[in-house]
Structure formats: C-alpha cells, structure tokens
Amino acid sequence: MKPPPLPEETLVRVLRISKLNGLSVLIIAGLGALFSLATWDLVGVVVGGLVAYGGWMELSGRKHLLRGEAVEGMRRLVRSQWIVLGVILVYCVSRLASFDAESALGPLTPEMRTQLVEAGVDLASIMPLIRLAFYYGLYGSVALVTLIYQGGMARYYRRRTDVVKQALETRLRPPPVVRLVKTGPDPEDLLT
Numbered sequence: 001m002k003p004p005p006l007p008e009e010t011l012v013r014v015l016r017i018s019k020l021n022g023l024s025v026l027i028i029a030g031l032g033a034l035f036s037l038a039t040w041d042l043v044g045v046v047v048g049g050l051v052a053y054g055g056w057m058e059l060s061g062r063k064h065l066l067r068g069e070a071v072e073g074m075r076r077l078v079r080s081q082w083i084v085l086g087v088i089l090v091y092c093v094s095r096l097a098s099f100d101a102e103s104a105l106g107p108l109t110p111e112m113r114t115q116l117v118e119a120g121v122d123l124a125s126i127m128p129l130i131r132l133a134f135y136y137g138l139y140g141s142v143a144l145v146t147l148i149y150q151g152g153m154a155r156y157y158r159r160r161t162d163v164v165k166q167a168l169e170t171r172l173r174p175p176p177v178v179r180l181v182k183t184g185p186d187p188e189d190l191l192t
Contacts, residue, residue, distance in 0.1 A: 006167075007163045007164070007166045007167035007170065008167050008170070008171070010160055010163045010164060010167060011065070011163075011164050011167035011168065011171075014065070014077070014157065014160055014164055015062060015065060015066070017156075018058050018059070018061060018062040018065075018077055018157075019059070019062055021055075021058060021153065022055050022056070022057075022058030022059035022061075022062060022080070023055070023059065024055070025051060025052070025054060025055030025058065025084060026052050026055030026056055026059065027055075029048045029049075029051035029052035029054075029055060030048065030052045030055075031048075032044065032047075032048040032051075033045050033047075033048025033049050033052060034048075035048075036048055043091075047087060047088075047091045050083065050087040051083075051084050051087050051088065053083065054080045054081070054083035054084035054087065055080070055084070057076055057079060057080035057083060058076070058077055058080035058081075060076055060080075061073045061074065061075070061076030061077035061079075061080060062077070064076060065077075065164065065168070068168050068171070070161070070164050070165035070168045070169075071161075071165065073164075074157055074158075074160070074161040074164055074165070077157040078154050078157045078158050078161075081150045081151070081153045081154035081157065082150075082154055084146070084150050085146055085147065085150035085151060085154070088142065088143070088146040088150075089143055089146065089147065092139040092140070092142055092143040092146075093143070095135070095139045096135060096136065096139050096140070
C-alpha cells in the first residue's frame with residue numbers, strides 16, 4: 001500500500017491543479033462571454049462573466065497560497081468551485097424551465113422544414129422528443145457533469161486544507177539554529 005503523500009507534495013499538487021483548472025475555466029468562460037457578446041446574448045455574457053470570475057478566484061486563491069496564506073488561499077479555492085457550480089446549475093435549471101418550441105426549431109432552414117413535412121413528419125408531434133433529447137439531455141448532462149466535477153474539486157480542496165496549512169507552516173518556519181557544544185578550550189586560546 002502506498003503511503004500518503006507528504007504535505008509538501010500535496011501543496012505542490014494543489015498549486016498545479018489550481019493553476020490548470022483556474023486558467024481553463026477563466027479562458028473558456030471568457031471566450032464564451034465574448035462569443036455571447038458578439039451574438040447579443042446578454043444572459044450568456046452574464047453567465048460567462050460569472051464563471052470566468054470563478055476561474056479568476058481560483059487563481060487568486062493560488063496566489064494567496066504562494067504568499068503563504070493557507071487559510072485564505074484554500075477558502076478561495078473552495079469558494080471558486082461553488083461559484084462556478086452555482087452559476088452553471090442556475091443557468092441549466094433556467095434553460096430547462098424555459099423551453100420554447102419555436103426557438104428549438106429555429107435552426108431549421110425553410111428547406112429542412114419542407115423536407116420534413118414532405119417526409120410525413122409532423123413538427124408538432126416531434127416536439128416532446130426534441131424537448132426530452134435536446135433540452136433535458138443537454139442541460140441535464142451539463143448540470144450533472146458540473147455537479148460531479150466542481151463539487152469534487154470543492155471537496156478535494158476542502159479535504160486538503162489542513163495538509164496545505166501544515167506544508168506552508170513548515171516551509172515558512174526558519175531552520176533550527178544548530179549550537180556547537182564546546183568540548184575543550186578554543187583553538188585560539190592555545191596559541192596565546
């Protein structure tokens with residue numbers, strides 16, 4: 001059985017994960033917010049901005065750890081995960097509650113609609129299928145993945161708070177002073 005990692009190894013791992021995760025969230029959410037801004041989707045801009053803020057907060061928590069502030073750093077790492085989780089879950093639930101059949105068919109071109117009608121497909125009859133497969137499937141999956149990943153990251157950081165605190169205290173503690181014990185006269189005294 002493998003022994004648990006040393007506190008210093010845990011600190012290094014937390015720093016590495018928080019940098020990778022924080023940058024990923026910040027970049028992806030920031031790009032999503034910019035794309036939403038380009039398409040005039042204000043809800044997407046707000047959601048992307050709030051999720052990007054969660055990524056920024058994770059990077060901020062990492063900076064606190066690098067400065068030796070274990071409690072504040074780990075608190076920010078955990079809080080960042082809850083922010084991202086909360087924003088995405090609220091967005092998914094609001095999308096699930098606001099299903100609009102016409103907007104679901106919006107991407108269909110007039111030619112596609114004509115082909116579906118000629119094939120004998122009644123658009124009104126496939127709405128429950130679109131609602132189930134597209135809306136519930138897509139937003140339900142996003143909510144579930146976010147719950148598992150961000151919740152797992154919050155738990156990961158929370159469970160390592162004491163170990164990281166210990167590693168930072170050890171790292172910041174000055175080395176012990178070694179005192180030499182005299183066992184006889186000083187060599188300088190023998191010369192005089």
